[in-house]
Amino acid sequence: MSAPSASPAKKNTPALSSTGARKTASKPPRSRAREFALQALYQYLVGGNSIESVDAFTRDLSGFGKADSVHYDALLHGCVREAAALDAAITPRLDRPMAEISPIEHAVLWIGSYEFLYCLDVPYRVVINECIELAKAFGGTDGHKYVNGVLHQLAAVQRPHEVAADAAKGHSAAPASN
Template sequence: MAEPFIKTKRPPQIRTGLTDTGVKKAADKSARTRAREFALQALYQHLVGQNGADSIDAFTRDLVGFHKADSAHYDALLHGCIESEKALDENITPLLDRKMAEISPVEHAILWIGAYEFTNCLDVPYRVVINECIELAKAFGGTDGHKYVNGVLHKMAPSLRASEVAADQSRQA
């Protein structure tokens, strides 16, 4: 007599290092990635609440998990973006397909981080800057915000990191 067919539930797929939504688990994040996340939250407070850098900084440093972030990189991003917000917006605005006021504050802050790192953090490869900003947009932004951030930063990279982008393109050719 044949064995009866028993439908069994398939075991869940194991995806190490990712949450159910595909985002990196907190334990797998680098100190710089954490610094970007805290800087994003701080810049959001600045954009939405018009809060000053010092009060935002004091608040953010008290958040759970801040001790695992690269505080020097966080400081550079927070204070650098706020101090040079006009220059950053001047780099970003020509690449947008709409007015800056129509961009969500999350994507606006992420674009600031990208533009700031392109300009001031030359130790971070431009592809890493783009990837980190895409990951921020996936984790904190709107549904397709990461696509928009990707498009803008890919247009911005050749003007702010011309030699690095050219060298990268010649290697791929």
């Protein structure tokens, strides 16, 4: 039995890895920036290395040149600078102590909260979706579901007008089941 030929419609769909995540080649620069920021924040959280050394190491990784370096800088340095405030916003929405959250989920929640507060040009639904994709690609089996629930709660607090406007249009503000 021969393999089916690719249809023209398949050309526009993003290439997926074996985990179902989009392959790096098909990702937009901001998505790449989030991935690199996540990797750097993970190194910062787990390794305890200085942000300068983590930043330098990350910039040398393959594919960094295709990332939105301005967005990467904002995420990495902003999350580290605002870590205490981000944790203070995130912690009340957790069902366990922050110390029990995986470093990947912790970093993804930092990115989401930071973007809600400081990247107002990115719609809150995009922030949530991008963070879910990060958690799917880098986190544990069901980490993305946890991230989804926490970020929906944060969105209601950090972007209340946007969430309310969405609800008025008939969009559900409840976490989607992924």
